[in-house]
Amino acid sequence: MTIAVRTFSQLNEAASAIASDRDAAFFGGGTLIMRGINEGHAHISAIVRTTDAEFRAIRTAGSNFEIGAGATMSDVLANRELSFLHEAARAVGGPAIRNMATVGGNLFARSPYGDFTAALLALDARVAAAGSSGGRETPLADLLRDRERNGHGVISHVSVPRPAGGAEMRFVKVSRVKPKGVSVITIAAYLPLSGSRVQGARIAYGAMAPTPVRVAAVEQALEGKTLDASGVAQALAVATDGTSPASDPIASEWYRREVAPVHLKRLLLGQPA
Ligand SMILES: Cc1cc2nc3c(=O)[nH]c(=O)nc-3n(C[C@H](O)[C@H](O)[C@H](O)COP(=O)(O)OP(=O)(O)OC[C@H]3O[C@@H](n4cnc5c(N)ncnc54)[C@H](O)[C@@H]3O)c2cc1C
Known part of the structure; x- marks a missing residue:
């Protein structure tokens, strides 16, 4: 079968080409x-x-970072201001993959892939589609919920709020083959602290559902709590609530459910993975 390769200098032209050819x-x-x-x-x-340079650009926009969907994991790693995303970018494949793998492509990678997207979800990122009026942004969670349906178009950029002062971004990817293995579970935690108490935590998992997901039960259980053994106990009790992990060659559903609280505990208590 012959496959045509169509290259456009402008992202919007590429988006139009996709919109007018359902087999592309x-x-x-x-x-x-x-x-x-x-x-x-x-x-x-x-x-x-597309070869549009804008598609790969990373820039600041007020209190947000706008990461072009064509930026690679290596581009993210080369940007010092995005250090809070470096661990997640480094979790994607080996160096050769990171030189090619884009932020936009990661949004559509099927589970157990999508490590970087889990971090974006914990950061409450928004996405914009090419050609959308005024670059209108929608929550990443909505894109993930609807992504298997047609009509999401070509994503132009991801908008990531700059982490607030006093908030910590923590990330762990658990895999059986180090350093390049596929995820058993990925956990991204955005932890704003008021004094020593958690206020407005966002926790996202990768490989625990068909797409990366926020874990509302854990977030609620952490509210107002301290990050010590007794403070996180309730969050660990509900660690897998609302998840639907798959059984695949990497791990069974049972195993993923068993190890989720173990790794969540280590992450929340700041212990080594
Ligand atoms: C050896 C190997 C190891 C890997 N390891 C990991 C890993 O550890 N963690 C991980 O998360 N992933 C991993 N992956 C999967 C993959 O490399 C990454 O998820 C990567 O980020 C996908 O991006 P891409 O640009 O290569 O996607 P592509 O292959 O270009 O596209 C993937 C899908 O996304 C769609 N798409 C791409 N960009 C856009 C856009 N801007 N708008 C709309 N749709 C778009 C494409 O149409 C396609 O359906 C691995 C892959 C390989 C081959």
Whole structure:
């Protein structure tokens, strides 16, 4: 089967090309698309890509960072201001993958992939689609909820609020093969503290549902609590509430549920993974 490669200098042209051809696929870094094509799983007539420099740019916009969806994990790692996202970017594959894997592509990676997206979710990131009026942003959680349906278009950038002073971003990816293994569970925790008490925590898991998810039960259980053994006890008791982990070659559903509280506890108490 022949697959056409269509390259556009402007992101909006690429988005229009995708919108007008339902058999075409947008190409970020290609780490998943090319694997699908090479293995005969991707039935597409055309790959659509863009060389638009804006698509890969990372800039500050007021109290937010705007990360172009075409920025790679290596681009994120090269940006010192995004140090709160470095651990998550470093969790994606090995160096060769990180040089190609884009932020936009990670939003669509099927579980157990999506490590970087779990961190974005904990940071309450928003996304914008190319061509949307005025670059209108919608919550990342909405995109993830609806992503299997058609119509999300090409994502142009991700908007990430700058972490508040006194808030900590913590991240752990648990895998059986180090350092490049696939996730058993990924946990991202955004922990604003008022004095020593948690106020407005956001906790997201990767590999615990078909997409990365926020864990509302854990967030509620942490509210007003201190990050010590007794303070986190209730959060650990509800660690897997609302999740639906898969059984796959990496781990069974049972195993993921068993180890989730163990790793959540270590992360919240600041213990080594
Ligand atoms: C060896 C290997 C190891 C890997 N390890 C990890 C890992 O540890 N953690 C992890 O999370 N992932 C991992 N991955 C998966 C993948 O590399 C990453 O998830 C990566 O971020 C995907 O981005 P991409 O740009 O390569 O996506 P692509 O392959 O270009 O695209 C993937 C999907 O996203 C869509 N897409 C891409 N960009 C956009 C956009 N801007 N708007 C709308 N749709 C878009 C594409 O149409 C396609 O459906 C690994 C992959 C390989 C091959």
